[in-house]
Amino acid sequence: xxxPPKLTPKRQALQESGTINTHAEVVHDSAFVASxxxxxxxxxxxxxxxxxxxxSEGLSITDAVARFGVTRPTFxxxxxxxxxAGLVGLLPARRGPHGxxxxxxxxxxxxxxxxxxxxxxxxPALVERIQQHFGLAVHRRTVERALARPKKxxx
Numbered sequence: 001x002x003x004p005p006k007l008t009p010k011r012q013a014l015q016e017s018g019t020i021n022t023h024a025e026v027v028h029d030s031a032f033v034a035s036x037x038x039x040x041x042x043x044x045x046x047x048x049x050x051x052x053x054x055x056s057e058g059l060s061i062t063d064a065v066a067r068f069g070v071t072r073p074t075f076x077x078x079x080x081x082x083x084x085a086g087l088v089g090l091l092p093a094r095r096g097p098h099g100x101x102x103x104x105x106x107x108x109x110x111x112x113x114x115x116x117x118x119x120x121x122x123x124p125a126l127v128e129r130i131q132q133h134f135g136l137a138v139h140r141r142t143v144e145r146a147l148a149r150p151k152k153x154x155x
Contacts, residue, residue: 011041018092019043026069029053047078047090054079102138103146110134111143 007015014020020041027040031049039045050068053059065075081089107130114129115121123140130136
């Protein structure tokens with residue numbers, strides 16, 4: 001039974017930052033095979049070099065996706081992301097919610113205050129009040145889940 005290779009400090013950092021190429025074994029570009037500088041585990045480096053080869057050296061997209069082990073849609077997404085945001089666009093997208101939840105601390109205080117005034121307010125009634133007060137459209141279940149969450153302890 002063989003052990004997986006020990007993570008180098010660089011690979012550990014790539015893994016922690018979410019920028020490790022989990023399919024490094026499919027990168028067959030000669031620069032990544034024959035060089036210590038090019039690292040097939042570095043996702044941003046692989047994506048950038050793939051785009052550079054197509055744009056600067058005239059490598060066909062068909063050859064690029066074969067050498068760098070990606071699909072054509074992945075190539076086109078990387079190309080669009082790079083055009084939109086530069087190197088930062090090549091970073092993997094953050095998983096999970098991409099912004100603040102609709103039930104912010106301010107909205108939660110409003111819900112709690114409303115329920116103190118009228119303890120019988122249910123989800124639909126609270127949704128209507130939130131819409132009127134904040135102009136915010138939330139679903140009944142969102143409000144019900146917020147009410148069911150344990151309260152944060154104050155430090």
